[in-house]
Amino acid sequence: MVHTVGLIGANGNLGAPTLSHLVNAVRERKINHVVLYRPGSKPVSIANEPNVEFRELDLETASPDAVAAAVSGLQVLIGTLANAVMPYEPKLIQALAATPGFVTYFPSMYSTTWTSEELNDPSLGPFLALHSAGSKLAEQLGVGLTTVYTSGFEMYLFDYGVLGSPVKGNQIWANTKQLEHRHPVSLTERVGRVLADLASRDPLSIKDTKHSVITYWPTGYELAELYTKINGKEVTIKPFTKEHRETLLNDGKGGAVMVGYLDKWENNSFEYQSEDKEYHGSFEGSSLEDIIRLYA
Secondary structure, eight states: OOEEEEEEOTTSTTHHHHHHHHHHHHHTTSEEEEEEEOTTOOOGGGTTOTTEEEEEOOTTTOOHHHHHHHHTTOSEEEEOOOTTTGGGHHHHHHHHHTSTTOOEEEOSOOOOOOOHHHHTOTTTHHHHHHHHHHHHHHHHHTOEEEEEEEOOBHHIIIIIOTTSOOGGGTEEEOOHHHHHSBOOBBOHHHHHHHHHHHHTSOHHHHTTEEEEEOOBOOBHHHHHHHHHHHHTSOOEEEOOOHHHHHHHHTSSSSHHHHHHHHHHHHHTOOOTTOTTSEEEOOOOSOOHHHHHHTTO
């Protein structure tokens, strides 16, 4: 029997490619699909797509009854909410907990794995708690979760430079250990494909499961070589020091999350391939060089 998959956040960096792959699954008659969109932001690319239902929902302002109506009839819901909307994710969870036949939710917190020590860290913990409130409430209310772990997405790493190394700056911010160790990169197109593929499976088979999607694993030195090649001049290596780490950790603006990733890179302690996760690493597509060049 074909089940119904919802998607919320379809216009974002991750939502857009996920939507495209979900529409393909609809065309292959693997799923029925419902798109939840904010007023005025109905996805133009599939506005006339047959067999796709559209439901308007402003999660920030919607009443509990409105949220309940929006998720009615779903068995699976994929969250790809923007950071600014994630504090309202618990409203979704409350509605899903009362939705007959609902099976599993994909939380919008696509990030690396975090230890209990990191979750309780006075600097890092509050930022993680803000983005994981929906997942915690789901566990309390018995809502199934399909959790997908990723690294930084390509535009964040190479364009916005969230780890301090945008390609246009032709600079890698890293210490010797980081240069020697691999740094994971998650391509949004690949993550979107995995989300759609998972959601097309029997919902009960993915309920309360964990997954990870890493597309590229370059070392810091390999990234430096690519930056030099792409920019046509020698890359600058800016050493990441203890003083830099301390400043970021206490900046009160999310620098603690940046430190969390940089620490894992330095300690080679990413846990994407642990036994409790299904690892989605195979990929046939653009090279990392081709991806980075998009932002040069």
